[in-house]
Amino acid sequence: PTEAVLYVYEIQVDERMRRAGLGRRLMTILELVARQAGLNTTMLTVFRDNTAAWNFYTTKLKYKVDETSPSLYGEEVDYEILSKRVR
Secondary structure: OOOOOEEEOOOOOOHHHOOOOHHHHHHHHHHHHHHHOOOOEEEEEEEOOOHHHHHHHHHHOOOEEOOOOHHHHOOOOOEEEEEEEOO
16 A cells, blocks of 8 residues: 555454454444544455455455455465555
């Protein structure tokens, strides 16, 4: 990216706590932190075979494959870089 972003390096929710809204709450807080810091975008990496995480980020939180994701340039990788405009 050519602009400063908030990059979620890693986030994990214990299996026993999933589907309780904790992940959505954590991501909402991170997006708020980004906005308050004057950042326009949050980004993260998700493994392509982690369908639960993929669906969570792309369907529920509306993240999209970012223009910097290697798969868009023909690279065979096991992950995608996702991003979302927050401002």
